[in-house]
Amino acid sequence: MKTPREILLKHHQSVERKLDQMWPRIATHPGVGLDGRASQVLLLLWRELILPSRRIWAGLACVWVVITVLNLASSEPTTQVASNARPPSREELRALVEQRRMLAQLIGPFPESANIQKGTSPGPRSERAAQTSAA
Amino acid sequence: MLVVPEREQLPVAEAREGNVEAWESLFRRYRLPLYVYVFELVRDEQTSLDLVQETFISAFRHLAMLRDDEKFGSWLFGIAHQKCVQQWRRHVRESELQEELATAEVVGDEAPDELLIREEQEAEFMKLLAKLPVPQRSALLLHFVEGFSLEEIARITDAQVGTVKSRLHYAKRALRKLLEKQAS
Numbered sequence: 001m002k003t004p005r006e007i008l009l010k011h012h013q014s015v016e017r018k019l020d021q022m023w024p025r026i027a028t029h030p031g032v033g034l035d036g037r038a039s040q041v042l043l044l045l046w047r048e049l050i051l052p053s054r055r056i057w058a059g060l061a062c063v064w065v066v067i068t069v070l071n072l073a074s075s076e077p078t079t080q081v082a083s084n085a086r087p088p089s090r091e092e093l094r095a096l097v098e099q100r101r102m103l104a105q106l107i108g109p110f111p112e113s114a115n116i117q118k119g120t121s122p123g124p125r126s127e128r129a130a131q132t133s134a135a
Numbered sequence: 136m137l138v139v140p141e142r143e144q145l146p147v148a149e150a151r152e153g154n155v156e157a158w159e160s161l162f163r164r165y166r167l168p169l170y171v172y173v174f175e176l177v178r179d180e181q182t183s184l185d186l187v188q189e190t191f192i193s194a195f196r197h198l199a200m201l202r203d204d205e206k207f208g209s210w211l212f213g214i215a216h217q218k219c220v221q222q223w224r225r226h227v228r229e230s231e232l233q234e235e236l237a238t239a240e241v242v243g244d245e246a247p248d249e250l251l252i253r254e255e256q257e258a259e260f261m262k263l264l265a266k267l268p269v270p271q272r273s274a275l276l277l278h279f280v281e282g283f284s285l286e287e288i289a290r291i292t293d294a295q296v297g298t299v300k301s302r303l304h305y306a307k308r309a310l311r312k313l314l315e316k317q318a319s
Contacts, residue, residue, distance in 0.1 A: 001251040001252065001253055002251065002252055002254070002257070003251060003252075003279075004252065004260070004279040005279050005280055005282075007252055007257050007260060007261070008171045008175070008261075008276070008279060008280060009167060009168070009171060009280075011171075011257075011261055012167065012170060012171050012174060013167070015167075015170060015174075015180065015184070016166075016167060018184060019166040019167065019170060019184070019187065020166075022166070022184065022187070022188050022191075023159060023162055025188065026162065026188060026191045026192055026195065027155065027158065027159070029192050046199060046200065047199045047200065047202075051200075051202065
């Protein structure tokens with residue numbers, strides 16, 4: 001009398017030689033630990049670093065996803081801003097020209113670029129005194 | 136009485152460290168039981184040899200991901216089972232995979248491991264095993280060859296424990312019928 005296990009193993013015993021021949025192919029297969037030390041190191045890192053605290057990593061990943069989504073949702077694309085800006089109308093341009101004319105009448109004509117530069121970098125006190133006396 | 140090797144100390148940790156002898160030891164321990172399981176499911180020698188080789192390569196490649204070293208056996212058979220499923224999907228009609236079994240909870244267990252088969256019944260036993268539906272055959276083989284528990288078989292075959300119990304019950308009943316018929 002035999003157990004099913006004994007019968008099954010005995011029935012297939014003849015294939016053991018072929019199975020033994022398989023070992024060198026497995027051991028030298030690329031990616032298997034015996035050859036692929038680099039992948040083993042990665043797997044070891046995975047096991048030691050990621051797996052023990054996988055919930056924390058997953059939580060962090062979720063937080064980052066939420067931050068990214070919120071960031072994308074709140075920021076308006078620059079193209080949209082550019083397209084929203086309409087060109088000034090004729091009336092607006094006319095009003096601007098009129099405003100500049102009135103300003104020129106009040107404070108007198110001034111060469112724009114020169115004045116702006118002077119305004120930004122005033123000269124020494126002695127030069128300023130000469131200018132006021134000349135005026 | 137089911138004669139299955141006890142849950143021996145397997146050199147899984149050493150294999151993970153890259154110890155060649157440990158790897159070979161694991162290969163030698165499981166090569167034949169794994170082949171028996173795969174062959175009895177796919178019924179083709181060359182395909183079975185290929186699947187066993189693929190299973191070991193896959194297992195050794197992903198050994199670092201195994202968290203519980205004591206579950207190496209069921210984990211390995213789980214990989215083999217998945218390889219068989221992929222093989223069926225490629226070559227066998229999907230309908231053959233469908234189980235037409237009542238999944239009602241089976242009350243009482245006749246312990247299939249108590250089966251003892253006479254020498255003149257061996258050939259019949261193998262024939263009957265081949266005739267069983269794949270899910271029943273798979274559960275029975277896992278139970279016979281490695282003595283896996285219901286929970287382990289459920290994990291390997293990706294099924295509910297109740298379903299596995301039911302499969303074992305029907306498979307065992309079919310076996311008993313045959314053996315009784317032979318005896319009479």
